[in-house]
């Protein structure tokens with residue numbers, strides 16, 4: 001960690017990296033999450049992506065996955081644990097937002113060129129990958145927000161892709177499916193239960209006589225817990241540097257935290273899902289991304305650095321995200337992104353998922369809500385806008 005100019009001084013005297021979550025508003029005013037997209041975005045249908053980026057993006061969407069691994073086979077012992085250990089957990093500085101509105105989205109219709117996600121059509125594989133949620137657990141976070149972490153296996157790679165689920169109404173079909181020969185304890189341990197776990201619980205379903213089931217019943221009757229519209233979704237690609245080792249070259253850590261914060265807002269009754277895909281460095285892997293960083297220090301931008309290393313500008317695909325969202329029983333979503341390619345790609349080859357709205361991700365520092373400023377992240381965002389067609393208006397960057 002760099003020196004003392006970095007980090008927020010906490011009440012217990014320790015310093016936390018300031019990079020991820022919004023700092024509390026120094027003026028003590030409450031934030032209004034309803035203004036997320038106020039004038040900050042252009043919805044131009046014209047896509048300013050360079051020809052390089054266009055060619056490479058198109059190619060990347062068509063990446064053929066490696067040979068299938070049957071879902072029935074147990075995951076290999078070599079499965080790596082996620083490096084997802086953000087130093088600041090979701091929702092820091094949320095208390096002042098307790099009553100804040102759910103962020104407004106911009107209507108999207110990817111079936112028409114003027115629908116708000118550019119004109120590029122990614123070439124997608126005809127069939128979605130198969131995914132299976134093998135375990136789910138409740139994660140109370142340090143801010144009081146709670147989420148359920150779902151770990152998925154699939155038939156195209158050996159990575160542990162994750163769904164971070166906010167709200168109690170979103171469930172995984174593959175997790176809930178009954179497995180041959182399993183006991184009630186097996187179901188409890190792999191997270192295929194309803195309601196909450198407590199010491200001594202022996203059944204995975206809600207039994208009619210517990211006070212918990214009565215609470216659930218009355219919540220449903222009063223509509224307190226009923227689903228209200230499509231959930232907020234973020235499709236997030238792994239970024240070890242930005243999420244774990246405090247890199248100021250990108251805003252990935254801040255985006256992850258901000259997505260989680262918005263999904264945890266009490267007024268967000270529709271729930272939220274962060275699909276956390278293990279495609280580090282836009283799919284080129286951490287080693288190659290570190291080489292790209294060195295090329296950036298030598299004068300290349302993020303797209304040029306990838307191309308110099310003979311990688312596409314963006315080597316990611318989103319079929320796994322589409323399949324995971326379908327497994328979580330979603331059809332329509334509100335997507336937190338500035339990336340037009342992501343909107344079309346996550347919808348899948350047959351629009352298995354429909355993005356109804358895009359919710360813009362404006363860097364927090366641009367809105368005067370904390371965040372961080374650095375020449376590197378400004379270069380990163382500028383390249384996204386100028387070469388990759390991201391729907392973010394650099395002109396609104398405060399000088």
Ligand SMILES: Nc1nc2c(ncn2[C@@H]2O[C@H](COP(=O)(O)OP(=O)(O)OP(=O)(O)O)[C@@H](O)[C@H]2O)c(=O)[nH]1
Pocket residue numbers: 235236237238239240249250252255279280281282283284289292293302306336337338339342361380384390
């Ligand atoms: N190759 C490369 N990858 C980077 C660099 N900086 C960040 N990344 C990766 O870029 C990806 C960021 O992706 P996302 O957070 O999904 O964001 P996005 O696709 O840019 O679009 P949004 O949804 O608008 O945030 C992660 O996989 C990061 O590891 C870089 O300099 N070079």
